[in-house]
Amino acid sequence: MSDDHTLDELVVTALARCLDDETRAFNGAASFVPVVAFLLARATHAPRLLWAAASIGVDARPSEIPDSTLSGSLWEGASMLQSSPYDFWGRAFTGRLNTFCFRGAQIDAFGNVNNTVIGDYEAPRVRLPGGGGMSDLGGVIPRLLLWTTTHDRRTFVDRLDFRSGLGWGDGGDHRERLGLPGGPLACVTDLAVLDFHPVSRRMRLRSVHPGGTVDDVVDATGFDLVIEGDVPETRAPTAQEVALIRRLDPTGARRREFQRT
Amino acid sequence: MSDDHTLDELVVTALARCLDDETRAFNGAASFVPVVAFLLARATHAPRLLWAAASIGVDARPSEIPDSTLSGSLWEGASMLQSSPYDFWGRAFTGRLNTFCFRGAQIDAFGNVNNTVIGDYEAPRVRLPGGGGMSDLGGVIPRLLLWTTTHDRRTFVDRLDFRSGLGWGDGGDHRERLGLPGGPLACVTDLAVLDFHPVSRRMRLRSVHPGGTVDDVVDATGFDLVIEGDVPETRAPTAQEVALIRRLDPTGARRREFQRT
């Protein structure tokens, strides 16, 4: 275990561990942490991982991450520009593209997210950019991974001000009743790694990052978490993983996500 | 008037006269006569006519007509390859592409057509290729032009064995009731030029080709035509038109349509 890793490197590594050789992922806007996680996984335990940069640059090999994760410069080295919306959406809905990472400004106990408004919809305290692709993909992508770098009670709320993207809905078998596949599999944050209870679909604590405690996580979460027995510590990134992250993301674009916007 | 024109040149010229500067046309399979008509019109009275070869080669300038009017070699000189079906169909349904010529193996009094079966559908006497694009476009293209080189009672029937493509439907305002735009404007054959009565939408005789009589046309038509007063003679192609046709279609592909298949 390397000691000299930063929090962003820990979060990237934890997210990368949710990926594997069968991952066929794409990214949306403001997705610096997920993009670095895809690159790390592909360079380590998941060499056959497929990533379409900005949903367009298939199997890209960027030498660095630009200002926008929707930018064409992220497509460097791609083997295809999937430029028709019918190709991208077609492959997302059929599950040929099966993995999407999404950061919710608000996340509730069942992994539903809000990126639209904070406060009253008609007169919001904060007007956010909007659900974007999450409003489409939440209900359709088999392997949905949520993440945030601000694990606090403003982010993890009991009631969303607006449901931009569907997670497990009202919990239980709500998604099945809607006739929708899959659902959120995990939620990686700056404090912990969580998943969703297989029956209630309520968020469950899986590990706490080094230096933190279960109580820290409970205090930072605005709803009751499922906690089953002892909660292990999140494995820190290895020296090799840290070195790779710094080579894959030489300009440290991943750290953008850790400043307060 | 040039005397030394052939029947195919007369039919091509008559069809070309149904086109104008606002024509934005495309062609389907086995459409040798319409393609030559588009080229002739564009070289004479309709220089701004737009033609998409095989619906794909936009504004093509082929030096000759190949074996198939769906062939890529027809796209020679095109300014765009409209290769996505969403681009072609999108522009047909919105009317940006507004003109389509279609040859029916059977045509009824209201311009509905059959290119599917002759005889009983379950056990057809003759199984034909199928409606192809006509089954889609009959109901949608504002400027539909029908044509045939076999004006006889086998082609012009009172009842179709199968309605592959919609003309004026049951006549009158049937199309409006279906909420569909436009409808067939004319029908050019080896005997005559016909259109459709503006109220009843029944086929109406407009002119008879040189050497033919109204009775010839009536005898060759399996349903009652609307005939209003004296029927003029179809204007024969000019020497310039004949010369242009022979330059535009040097291999005489247009004559394919005049052999019995």
Add this chain to the structure above:
Amino acid sequence: MGVGWRRMVPADGKLVALADVAGLVPDGASVALGGFSLEGAPMAFCAELVRAGARDLELVVPVGGMNVDWLLAAGCARRVLTALVGFEGFGLAPWFRRAAEQGLVEVEDWSEHTMLSALQAAILGVPYMPTLAGLGTDLPARLPGRMWELADERSGRRFIACGPLAPDVAVVHVHEADRLGNARVLPRSVWLDGELVKAARTVIVTAERIVDTEVFRAAPERTSYPGFAVDHVVAAPGGAWPTASGPGAAPDAAFYRDYVRAARDPAAFRALFAQRVAPLPPSSLVPA
């Protein structure tokens, strides 16, 4: 370029020998065949299905021709879903015509846009896709399970609802492919091949040439199908013959004429077919 990647993909990747492709198509499967009338059809693949004596296939061929006729001549298919099967200037497709006239194959008469809409319904996972295509024609009445007329309660406007059409297998012919499944048709893939590829569960690409992945990375905007969307790649130089190998090329006109002429005499046809394609199997519709 980024850090070199250890690509632990099996050496031959998705490559399959042409002689082995028939094994990818179980009898009774729904098989979508690419191509556009006289152009770009996966004919070498069809010849392998004939050679292997495939049976009871449901063919999904938006604008078909020789691909359908070979498989019907060989008795490989029980049903054909199509908007058109013909040889254009060379005349009607003889065995499609005879099989349909003798009730030896079920023909589902679709239109191009109703088929595109049905493929879209399958791709997007919705119960139907609306279109104006087919409205007022006899198509929907003949295909009750496939498409039906609906009216929108709000506006009263009528349309044809096309139910989902998801072929088990789609086979398309391309100019170049690599062992990861990247593939391209030059200058561009046309018509509905791309929709068949997205709607089918298993996707097979037959290619004029197998090239290195770097060929695709050099011009990614020219790639037609990404590797992750393709399951099997088959080297098949001349694999579109006798249809044109792609946009701009020409079909083998002489063969089309010989084929149509020979089809008038079973013995002559059997000889031509055995010599130029493959021996007709016992299931063949062509009289012995």
Add this chain to the structure above:
Amino acid sequence: MGVGWRRMVPADGKLVALADVAGLVPDGASVALGGFSLEGAPMAFCAELVRAGARDLELVVPVGGMNVDWLLAAGCARRVLTALVGFEGFGLAPWFRRAAEQGLVEVEDWSEHTMLSALQAAILGVPYMPTLAGLGTDLPARLPGRMWELADERSGRRFIACGPLAPDVAVVHVHEADRLGNARVLPRSVWLDGELVKAARTVIVTAERIVDTEVFRAAPERTSYPGFAVDHVVAAPGGAWPTASGPGAAPDAAFYRDYVRAARDPAAFRALFAQRVAPLPPSSLVPA
């Protein structure tokens, strides 16, 4: 090549001077703007709308950013239909945020696929287009007239029906165009620009370069929009600034940062905007 054609097209064809474009957009019109977050937006066109003091526009911007923010800062729009408006790594779009928070603009929260489906419904002339997108979210409830939940009687399967969305005008930025309206984005047009172009009644293209038609005939497979689908062509070199001029280029990061910082102080913002874009009109939301 075929016989030479007498092309009786007015000499300047569809060319319109940048200074005259605002006249193409009547007040109150529904205007679709191309671009994709920080890339390829028709910013020079937006600046002209600001300069001309356009009013009451309904903006249709699938993935927006600076294009929406300029028009809201200048008080040109009464409504924005979008899936997302933001500056990504540079933060929130300041005037989009303030206008929405102060109720000075109506924001319709769509998603990308519901908007694509609504554009398709308009293009195909059908009363709605089904999608699974938005099912189980709060989007449909907030946009009752635009999209609604339905279930298919036959299968009981539920979906969101998206009603037709047909903008009056669509404006997209391209690299090259000719006076006939042919246009292309290199290496390829991306995202929903193509759908906005097909769904809108009037199509305007702003181009980095005006080239001769032969440039398109030399590589027809690279053309993004055919001439017959475009109504007006505007020479606008640098017309995407400050968004990236197209795939692979970079946005003007310094300007984005200056813009966001200046937006905290009305006087500073008015000065920056007047200097780099256009003087803010009386209708501006920015306090005097």
